[in-house]
Amino acid sequence: MIQIQQIDVTSKTQVNQFIQFHYDLYKNCPQWVPPFYSDVKVMLNPQKHPFYDKNEADFFVAIQDGKVVGRIAALENRLFNEYHGKKEAIFYLYDSIDDQQVSDALLNRVFEWAKKRGLDTVIGPKGFTIFDGYGIQIEGNDLRQMMTMMNFNYPYYRQLVENIGFEKEVDFVSCHLTTAKFNLPAPIHEISRRVQERGTFKVLRFKNKKELAGWAGKIGQAYNKTFVNNWEYYPLSEREIKFNLDNLMSAVVPDLIKIIVNKNDEVVGFMFGFPDISAALQRQGGRITPWGIVDYMLEVKRTKFISLNGVGVLPEYHGRGGNYLMMSEMEKTIKDSSFTEAELTQVAESAVQMRRDLENVGGRAYKNHRVYHKKI
Secondary structure (H helix, E strand, O other): OEEEEEOOOOOHHHHHHHHHHHHHHHOOOOOOOOOOHHHHHHHOOOOOOHHHHOOEEEEEEEEEOOEEEEEEEEEEOHHHHHHHOOOEEEEEEEEEOOOHHHHHHHHHHHHHHHHHOOOOEEEEOOOOOOOOOOOEEEEOOOOOOOOOOOOOOOOHHHHHHHHOOOEEEEEEEEEEEEOOOOOOOHHHHHHHHHHHHOOOOEEEEOOOHHHHHOOHHHHHHHHHHHOOOOOOOOOOOHHHHHHHHHHHHHHOOHHHEEEEEOOOOOEEEEEEEEEOOHHHHHHHOOOOOHHHHHHHHHHHHHOOEEEEEEEEEOHHHOOOOHHHHHHHHHHHHHHOOOOOEEEEEEEEOOOHHHHHHHHHOOOEEEEEEEEEEEEO
């Protein structure tokens, strides 16, 4: 018999039980990169995470024969629903053994949760912030996860959710680039040079985190506006922006962050690059220790792979040279370093121009994460 139990988020034991199942399920999977325990704990803490300022979430585990065999989170993002005029619930932190009954029991509990709140659709996986990974991975499961910037799951997850009636909502595709093949046509560099000479745009580069921190507020506001046409967009609160920027600042390598500004020093575009430290994250198993911090720092120097996660230009500056300038900076960032490979991580289908630009310069789609929906 399968029992679904709600987690008491004030209980350290129950919170740890919910979190630990994920680590136990994937402990022997070489493609999986463990998240930090501390980051997941914040998601279950209404006092610490800004999601709970106006939104709601509950957490559940499936118990069979006295053992945890699955888990799931049910979320209502009221800000997103208000902005889009929808009545959607979200499922996230979904993990299950390869058992349809276990998965169905978890998802049916989310359906019940949603109906009690007057919601008519369940969508997911989709997280608490814009930097949480989207979707169930349906392609590229044989490849290592890009740090904790995306979800990873066993291939059977797709069948578990589709068998209960979930259908495609949107795909998030990650593209692979190599320095050998990433060669922009000369006219793109020429346009990039001209718009900078005319003073239309200029590129800011940063030597240290202190310099970057001075621009954090403007970067956050620009990020909030850049993806206004994307499927996942909703206006972030000031506290959400600060929360995301604080997390970003803790992981950045300043010379891999590029900002495009206009004549008035307003941020109109950005590119966030992150050295792939997946190997160190796997070695440390989700723990933050003094030796682990040293290991992460050493891996930054060793890795040959960079993740570009957060690349965009404000919509009103498309067609004015901003996209070309960003592509030029992307190539320089990759080639003026020791990186030999790059991933543009989780680009939504709705970001048509970005996908087209990448494919035109040798980018290859190699991972796909699908967000699903189901009417209830």
